[in-house]
Amino acid sequence: MMKNYNRLKTVFARISRLQYAQRILMWDEAVMMPEGAQEARAHTVATLNRTIHRMLTNRKVKTLIDKARDEDRLSSWDVVNLNIMEKKYNKAACIPLKLTEESTRVMIRCEQAWRTLRQQNNWQDFIPYLDQTFRFVREIAERESQVTHLSPYDALLDKYAEGFGQSDIDDIFLKLKQFLPALVTQIRGKQQSDTICVARGRFGIEKQKALGLKVMQALQFDFKRGRLDVSHHPFCSGGPSDVRITTRYSEDEFISSLFGICHETGHAIYEQGLPAEWLEQPIGQIDNMVMHESQSLLVEMDVCRSKAFIEYLIPLIQDEFGTQAAFTVENLYKYVTRVKPGLIRVDADEVTYPLHIILRYELEKALMSGDLQLQDLPSAWNERMAQYFDLSTLNNDKDGVMQDVHWASGAFGYFPAYTLGRLMAAQLFDTFRQMHGQFSESVRHGQFQVLTQWLNKNVHSLAASLPVNDLLINVTGAALDPQYFLAHIQRRYLD
């Protein structure tokens, strides 16, 4: 009855298995791999890319899709699954195999060059690498845009933030730009008189890890299907039955590592909550980074940076590190909600964070439209740093245009997903909060099941069966709207 559709499912299951292999190799590279294996590993990842590209663009896939359209008994999930398959096929089929291979190679080299040259604050030598990468990004975007009938920049956005185009984001970010700078000033004024006591001492890594594991457990991380390790930057990789999250530890300071774990646990419980029977199918996988970041940021920002969570945390901290002046609810809460403009995105507080994203978004757009040339990036960056943060990155490209790996690895169009995800998190949490007025009380006692069950029912278990805004409308009654985030900022920082 569904012979062709079932054959397609087999093809896409195979692709998902190879992608799982890739993600474990990526995890291994960041967590375990000896440095001498870099070249061999890069070749292996490229070969897997090539293999996946060939499987996906096999002409039989197109024929099967066309035939499957006419088959009976397709459920509504099957139909969505088939649509995603077709979109994946179309977007891949317009990229010749050679272009996939060359661009992969160039982007791996560019990222490797970035690692070295960023440390050296050497923008000049980085330009040719980034230029090559950007040319491939543009060529791929142009090819995809012919298939998807989107503009080239929208084609990039479609990869990471499907459902949001440049005009949607322009509107949303405009609103943030209208309100955020004033909010930052107000909050800074209010926080000016706060004195914050910084935790002192050596915080042993084993104890930090024990603390992190307790929090993960409370947040319903399933250790039979995942683990926690150490890498240079925290991330979440692997697959739904094998979620690998990482953090990094410093013995001087344990809070940022702990909140890294909270963030990645949000990603992890999303993966672990995806519907078991669809894990190997496109509909069962979350490529949309707006969705994914909404789950990590809801857990990190809305839950873990709340005062109730700090109340839950203090005894756990004291269990590991004893008592000291810094370990009071009032003090630690001030510490984790401190607003302070800075150069580095990943260190930013939740209020200034969107301005970092808006800066990058505006530059990406200008690069893609041709209004900005690559070599002028540092000065354009510096200009906007002055405008949004009153800070300068002049002669400091290391902490300016070179600070993120995204562009170096070819991920143009990625950044907006962070802020869209944050807005989505605030909107989802607003609905949840109104339905569960006693949640703060549960948080104080380390009880998060009511939240994780709600997320599972309303988000995780739906996987990719709905477009982002449809899901949001179903759950919250509205499409993505920055007002929930702005109201949250008002409530947490100014009321």
Next chain:
Amino acid sequence: MMKNYNRLKTVFARISRLQYAQRILMWDEAVMMPEGAQEARAHTVATLNRTIHRMLTNRKVKTLIDKARDEDRLSSWDVVNLNIMEKKYNKAACIPLKLTEESTRVMIRCEQAWRTLRQQNNWQDFIPYLDQTFRFVREIAERESQVTHLSPYDALLDKYAEGFGQSDIDDIFLKLKQFLPALVTQIRGKQQSDTICVARGRFGIEKQKALGLKVMQALQFDFKRGRLDVSHHPFCSGGPSDVRITTRYSEDEFISSLFGICHETGHAIYEQGLPAEWLEQPIGQIDNMVMHESQSLLVEMDVCRSKAFIEYLIPLIQDEFGTQAAFTVENLYKYVTRVKPGLIRVDADEVTYPLHIILRYELEKALMSGDLQLQDLPSAWNERMAQYFDLSTLNNDKDGVMQDVHWASGAFGYFPAYTLGRLMAAQLFDTFRQMHGQFSESVRHGQFQVLTQWLNKNVHSLAASLPVNDLLINVTGAALDPQYFLAHIQRRYLD
């Protein structure tokens, strides 16, 4: 000039990259993977197998091989490389893709069943799994034997011990059977009056690891291209630029873990010493387990269980664990050269070990010839245990026929490689010893370079460019001969 040959090299390089991915996934499964990922991981390994099989058996490969035969400028290594490619193609092409997939699935299931049922000493429930596996092994062997013109059991041996057929092994093992039992009796008599002091205390894992790393360093393990971790059974996996060795620790006893590290380091320095420019080609890879075991056993048995090595080791042990009666050269040397027949192969001393292999070899042969039926394995095992060791495994299949993973995972024909490798190690080391009379003195001082350089020149750097016996004749002047091993036993245990 070598267009077709170079295209072949590209195909085989891709295959080698996917095999590297498989080996890292295998390492990850044993060292890192959460248990809930078993099924997903098995699917992924099977999909990689399938992908490799398809790449290898693509008809273009056959055409390219035929055309490459006529190309100019092929070096002698190129010609050998091409021959190995052709053999790999022929052996793979006779196995339909479906058979590869089904047999992989069956063997993974059988190995998983073995893990549970072995613990339960449950042979009866294991029979149907092993039967299915054995049927596939036989079918594949029969198909291969039509291509290679070897008997089915020789086709199995060809996979792990290329260069040695049943008639060669019959001769070699006959000689061992003639001499070993009497040697065991003699040695046991001589050792009867020895009193061995066993090390007491808790041996912390961090200290054991530090000790292991020092020994690896001394044995010239390159940590830029490899690492040491923990798994249930020690192994060596990964690839030449990314060698993953493992051991297991018990806080009660550190010697077996340490010698596990020595053994795996022998495998590792072999991999790390393979010629850099051929790593991705068949000629640059060691599939032959006789070769591989010769290197691990030379390091473990000939070097690390020598009295000179124990002299080197004692101060290192004392650095980590202080002094005690057990930590004298005489005592520890007695401990690591104690000969005692036992049920378990992996715990056996080097004198009784070959008898464990001969037992398995005789049963495998009988299974393949049809002289023995699967259900009669336990009684046949028990009979030979009585004959060779004067021990019984009656109602103890856990420590009898079910003790090893090999048959459960479909690796019939593998066992002889251990003993052939041991004989080869003894023969190589005999030549080395005669050329470097002062080596024991170097060992006492932890200086192993003269050995590793010699192995690199005479074995490692040659990779698979020569058949095992040709390599042995070049280096030692003779084909594989058990006399060197028997002389070593006489010298170490009876002189």
